[in-house]
Amino acid sequence: MSKPSQKFEGDPTTTGHSWDGIEEFNNPLPRWWVWVFYLTIIWGIGYTIAYPAWPGITGASTGLLGWSSRALVDEELQEAEAANAAINERLASVELTAIAGDPELNTYATQAGAAVFRTWCTQCHGSGAAGVQASGYPNLLDDDWLWGGDIENIHYTISHGIRNEDDDDARYSEMPAFGEILEEEEITQVANFVMTLSGETPADAAAVEPGAIVYEDNCAACHGDAGEGDVFQGAPNLADAIWLYGGDYDTLVETVTYSRYGVMPPWTPRLSEAQIRAVAIYVHGLGGGQ
Amino acid sequence: MTNSTDAPSLYAAREPIFPRRVSGPFRHLKWIILIVTLGIYYVTPWIRWDRGPSLPDQAVLLDLANRRFYFFWIEIWPHEFYFVAGLLIMAGLGLFLFTSAMGRVWCGYACPQTVWTDLYILVERWIEGDRNARLRLHRQKKLDARKIRLRLTKWAVWLLIGLATGGAWVFYFADAPNLLRDLVTGQAHPVAYTTMAILTFTTFFFGGFAREQICIYACPWPRIQAAMMDEDTLTVGYREWRGEPRGKHRKAEGAENLGDCIDCMACVNVCPVGIDIRNGQQMECITCALCIDACDGIMAKIGKPRGLIDYLALSDEDREKSGEKPRPAWQHILRPRTMLYTVLWAGIGIAMVIALFVRPEIDMTVAPVRNPINVTLSDGAIRNTYDIRLRNKHGDARQFNLSLNGDPAMRIALEGTPYTSVMVPANATLLQRVYITAPRGSSAAAGGLANIRFWVEDLSNGERAFKDSTYNGRGTQ
Numbered sequence: 001m002s003k004p005s006q007k008f009e010g011d012p013t014t015t016g017h018s019w020d021g022i023e024e025f026n027n028p029l030p031r032w033w034v035w036v037f038y039l040t041i042i043w044g045i046g047y048t049i050a051y052p053a054w055p056g057i058t059g060a061s062t063g064l065l066g067w068s069s070r071a072l073v074d075e076e077l078q079e080a081e082a083a084n085a086a087i088n089e090r091l092a093s094v095e096l097t098a099i100a101g102d103p104e105l106n107t108y109a110t111q112a113g114a115a116v117f118r119t120w121c122t123q124c125h126g127s128g129a130a131g132v133q134a135s136g137y138p139n140l141l142d143d144d145w146l147w148g149g150d151i152e153n154i155h156y157t158i159s160h161g162i163r164n165e166d167d168d169d170a171r172y173s174e175m176p177a178f179g180e181i182l183e184e185e186e187i188t189q190v191a192n193f194v195m196t197l198s199g200e201t202p203a204d205a206a207a208v209e210p211g212a213i214v215y216e217d218n219c220a221a222c223h224g225d226a227g228e229g230d231v232f233q234g235a236p237n238l239a240d241a242i243w244l245y246g247g248d249y250d251t252l253v254e255t256v257t258y259s260r261y262g263v264m265p266p267w268t269p270r271l272s273e274a275q276i277r278a279v280a281i282y283v284h285g286l287g288g289g290q
Numbered sequence: 291m292t293n294s295t296d297a298p299s300l301y302a303a304r305e306p307i308f309p310r311r312v313s314g315p316f317r318h319l320k321w322i323i324l325i326v327t328l329g330i331y332y333v334t335p336w337i338r339w340d341r342g343p344s345l346p347d348q349a350v351l352l353d354l355a356n357r358r359f360y361f362f363w364i365e366i367w368p369h370e371f372y373f374v375a376g377l378l379i380m381a382g383l384g385l386f387l388f389t390s391a392m393g394r395v396w397c398g399y400a401c402p403q404t405v406w407t408d409l410y411i412l413v414e415r416w417i418e419g420d421r422n423a424r425l426r427l428h429r430q431k432k433l434d435a436r437k438i439r440l441r442l443t444k445w446a447v448w449l450l451i452g453l454a455t456g457g458a459w460v461f462y463f464a465d466a467p468n469l470l471r472d473l474v475t476g477q478a479h480p481v482a483y484t485t486m487a488i489l490t491f492t493t494f495f496f497g498g499f500a501r502e503q504i505c506i507y508a509c510p511w512p513r514i515q516a517a518m519m520d521e522d523t524l525t526v527g528y529r530e531w532r533g534e535p536r537g538k539h540r541k542a543e544g545a546e547n548l549g550d551c552i553d554c555m556a557c558v559n560v561c562p563v564g565i566d567i568r569n570g571q572q573m574e575c576i577t578c579a580l581c582i583d584a585c586d587g588i589m590a591k592i593g594k595p596r597g598l599i600d601y602l603a604l605s606d607e608d609r610e611k612s613g614e615k616p617r618p619a620w621q622h623i624l625r626p627r628t629m630l631y632t633v634l635w636a637g638i639g640i641a642m643v644i645a646l647f648v649r650p651e652i653d654m655t656v657a658p659v660r661n662p663i664n665v666t667l668s669d670g671a672i673r674n675t676y677d678i679r680l681r682n683k684h685g686d687a688r689q690f691n692l693s694l695n696g697d698p699a700m701r702i703a704l705e706g707t708p709y710t711s712v713m714v715p716a717n718a719t720l721l722q723r724v725y726i727t728a729p730r731g732s733s734a735a736a737g738g739l740a741n742i743r744f745w746v747e748d749l750s751n752g753e754r755a756f757k758d759s760t761y762n763g764r765g766t767q
Contacts, residue, residue, distance in 0.1 A: 013298055028302035030503060100706065128661030141675070144668040199670075240668035241730065285705055287665065287675060287725055 084112075088274035096151050099281055106281065113282025116275050120267070129286050134246040136262045141287050144242040147171050148231040149290040155280040160266045162234065167266035173233040178218065179257035190214040191252040197227035197239045203249040304503060306428060307564040309411060310421035310556075314583025323399050324408055332454070335461035339363075342685030344716040352463050358717070364646065365683065365717075376642045380635055385511075387631035389518035391623045392601070393525030397512070397576040403496060403504050404576060406455070407562065410448055410497035417444045421559060448498045449490065456489030502563040506574050516573070521605040522622045526577045528557075528568045528599050531611045536568075550594050557581035557599055567599055652690065653681040654746050656757040663762045670730030674761050678722050680746060682714040689749040690714050692724060696742035696761065699732035711749060726761055738765035 015026040048054060052068065054061040062068070087108050091099070099105050118127065124137045131139035138146060147157050160169040178187060192202040193211025202208050216225070222235040229237030236244060244262070245255055267276055283289070337349035339362055346353065351360040359366040359374070366373050388395050397404060418424050418440050427437060460482045461469060472478035473486075496504055505512060519525065533551030551568070558566045560581060563574045567581045585599040606616040659675040667673055682688050691711040694702040702710060705723035714720045726742065728734035740761045747754045 015298065015300065026298050026300065028298075028300055030507060031301040031303050032503075033507060034301050106706075126661075128659070130662040130665070139665065141662070141665045142667055142673075237668065241666055241670035242668050285723070287673065287705065287723070 084108075088272070091277055092273040096155055096277065096280075099277070100151070100284075109278040109281035110285055112275070113278035113280070116271065116279040117282055120271065121279065124264075129283065134243070134251070136245055136260065138244060138262075139242070140283050142242055143288045143290070144237060144240055145231060145288070145290070146229075146234045146236055146244075149284075149288055151280060151284050151289065153231070154284055154289070155277060157264070158276050158280055158283075159268050162264040163261060164263055164265050167268070170266055171234055173222070173235065174261070175222070175235075175259040177257065177259040182214065182218065182256075186210075186214045187253055187256050190219065191249055191256055194219075194227065194238050194252055194256075195247065195249065198241060198247060200247060305564055307502065307562065308421045308424045308428070309562045309580070310559040310584075311415060312556075312560040312580050312584045312587070314580075314586055316579035316583045320399060320408065320578065320580075324405050327400060327402075327405055328409070332458050335458065335466040341365075342716075345685045346465060348465055350462060351465070354463060367681070367683070370649070373642060373646070376638055380638050380642075383631055383635040383638070386518055387628055387635060389515050390520065390523060390631065391628050392577075393519055393523050394512070394515055394575070394577045397505065397515075398526075398578040401576075403509070404562075404578065406451075406493060406497040407501050409451065410501075411562065413447045413451070414444055417447065445494075445498070448494050452490040452493035452497070453486065455493045456486035459489050460485050502574065502576075505563065505576055512573055512576075520627070522603050522625055524601045524603050524619060524622055525571065526567060526575060526579055526582060526599065527571065527602045527604070529597070529602065529610065530568065530570075531607070533568065533598050550589070550598050552588065552592060554588055556584040556588050560584040650753070650755050651683045652688070652746060652748050652753055652755050653683075654744070654755060654757055655679045656744055656759045658759055663766060664764070666764075667727070670735075671727050672730075672735040672763055673725050673727040676724045676726070676744075676759060678724050678744065678757075680712070680714050680720045680722060682716065682718060682720070682748075684716060686716050687713055688716075690720075691747045691749050692722075693745045693747070694726060694742060695745060695756075696726075697728065697732070697734040697740055699728050699734050700742070700761065701727045701729075703727065728761070728763065734761065735763050736765060737763040739763075 012025045012027055014023040017024045048061075049063070050065045050067075051063040052060045053063065087105070091105060091109055091112075094102070094105070099109055117125075117129065121129075125131050125140055126137070129140040131137040133139070143149065145153070147153055147162070157171060160167045160171065162171045163173075164170045178190075182190070188204070189207040189211035191211070192204050192207040193215050195202045196208055215223075215227075222233050223229055223238050224235075227238035229235045229239075243251075245251055245260060267279075271279070334350050335348065338347050339349035339360075340347055341360070346360060348360065349362050351358075353360065357368045385396055414424065418427055427440065430437060457473070460473075464482070469478060469482065473482065500508075530549075533549045535547070535549055536551035536553040537545065537548040538553050539545060557568070558564075558581075560583070561567070562578060562580065563576060565572050565574045567575065579601070581599050582597075582601070586596040589596050589598055601619075602610075602616065603622045605622070610616055655678070657677045657679075659677060663674070665673045665675070678692070680690050682690070689711050690713075692702060692704065693710065694700060703725045704710060704712060705725070712720060712722055724744075734740055740763065741758065742761050743756050743758050745754055745756045
């Protein structure tokens with residue numbers, strides 16, 4: 001039934017293939033193009049020999065060149081380390097207080113410190129350094145510091161930690177559990193008084209006055225007559241708007257009864273001096289540094 | 291399916307092409323374009339442009355390391371990359387316009403592959419002679435001293451051109467005089483040498499050996515262009531109604547019935563892609579117009595009018611067959627399609643020029659810190675933090691002052707300085723942490739989301755810019 005296909009003068013020759021009368025023009029590919037194709041195959045085989053490629057039972061072939069992405073990362077890390085060696089040495093050796101005045105060092109320390117913070121500090125203090133509110137992990141953004149917020153105090157705290165048993169120089173203080181010292185009524189009284197220190201409305205106004213006496217006898221030695229706290233003992237300021245565990249009545253009663261005992265590990269064994277200084281500079285620059 | 295036993299090979303060896311020298315107006319035009327385009331390419335990196343002490347003084351510089359693109363008085367930052375995108379769109383539309391109006395003029399005159407191949411063929415002709423001499427040399431089986439000498443000389447010159455091509459390329463990416471000194475003394479970055487080596491090889495191979503194969507097999511543009519052309523497109527063609535039947539022997543019997551084509555093969559011999567234009571439009575044709583020059587020369591010699599091979603539009607075929615004059619070129623070129631391309635092209639161009647002149651010299655971005663959204667200070671004030679990037683596009687350091695337009699109770703403070711102004715280094719971005727604090731008891735501190743506006747002012751000339759942001763009081767928690 002099919003008619004032979006119409007042919008024109010100047011048409012290319014056909015390949016000789018014919019499907020139901022349909023023929024195929026032969027527009028030959030340049031031969032060098034084919035050779036390039038074969039070359040890519042040879043290259044491809046060579047490539048799998050030179051580089052890791054062939055899967056085995058326990059792993060892939062390692063390749064003649066010994067290339068590995070892990071080694072590459074190691075190398076890059078070492079290069080970065082080497083490139084930063086000079087500035088790290090400078091960071092570790094200059095006066096702590098002089099870093100802020102050196103823009104190059106300060107920028108480097110802030111950025112390096114941010115990396116250290118993300119790796120080692122966010123687990124407790126949060127990725128935004130806001131701590132965990134009401135759970136005892138301090139917010140590092142505000143202007144309230146338990147142990148002092150100048151660069152030297154921050155550096156010391158990071159280096160040695162707080163109330164840990166690993167570092168003899170760790171910051172240490174201990175609030176007694178007043179549940180064993182005071183009567184239950186006295187505790188409610190002092191809790192009500194403490195609420196007034198920061199301008200909150202007490203749960204029981206009548207308990208404030210006797211609470212003041214309890215406070216003066218038992219608390220003022222560390223927390224100060226007006227509740228201003230003492231950074232040398234890590235005694236929190238009770239008169240400000242910031243509460244590490246919460247400033248409501250129930251929480252205060254719990255705190256006074258059982259006391260609080262926040263712990264931070266020392267970082268000297270794990271971080272280099274340059275890293276500790278970097279993260280100190282970073283924390284100091286988060287908005288609360290003094 | 292049936293297969294014939296003597297199936298032809300599906301692969302063909304390349305037919306070597308030996309284009310003959312030709313002269314004429316199109317060849318002249320092409321020489322001029324070759325000199326101008328190569329001149330622009332080689333000279334541009336060496337033009338100096340004073341931008342002040344802290345900026346490079348190279349007129350055209352793609353400073354990848356510092357993420358800046360300098361073009362004479364224009365400086366493009368990464369966030370202004372849309373200028374480059376706009377230029378690319380313009381280049382695309384420009385190609386559409388030229389192709390729909392005049393066919394593959396880009397291929398024939400301005401494409402680097404054409405220009406460099408032209409240059410390589412010129413070198414080949416100088417060293418090995420014109421078409422016939424080159425053909426003889428090609429057919430000569432014996433590899434004698436002369437053939438070796440000619441080949442080596444030619445390749446050496448080609449390699450030098452390739453080296454200069456790759457060399458010129460890297461100068462666009464670094465300070466040219468310094469880089470040249472480093473290249474010569476062996477101190478330049480390995481990337482520079484590698485780039486040069488690759489471009490030297492590709493130029494040598496593409497211009498010297500691959501030539502028309504790149505256009506026919508490697509380049510996608512010829513295929514795209516087929517969709518851009520229509521019957522009004524002016525393109526190189528053969529007036530077969532005037533030339534046919536062709537014949538060599540003008541004095542033979544029946545010669546009076548012959549057309550103007552004397553079948554001298556001049557058009558074929560000069561063709562750089564090795565086709566016969568008399569077979570009609572072909573994919574291989576780059577419309578270099580050299581066959582027009584060749585044929586016009588022959589027509590002048592035999593006393594016939596020029597234009598047997600000419601720029602012509604297919605829509606004129608019937609008109610010309612009936613003896614009428616073809617319509618003038620502008621009637622072919624001015625049609626809705628080309629006008630639309632022109633309008634689009636010019637529209638983007640004008641928009642980019644306007645954008646270029648109204649873009650501010652100072653700029654900032656404000657990223658509110660949302661982790662946490664606000665911080666309670668010991669006096670009960672509520673503080674929000676913002677990471678502000680201040681951009682100074684000037685060639686000198688400037689003092690930028692930050693101020694706030696919002697609730698009057700809010701106070702602005704900058705990290706690391708008691709002042710509200712900072713020095714931003716020349717041609718750089720400064721990241722500054724900024725605090726907005728509303729005191730305890732103020733409506734802003736107690737309330738929810740509030741709109742604020744940051745202003746930045748260049749204290750040296752009073753230039754200002756602003757960015758809007760938001761402040762989160764306690765109420766947002």
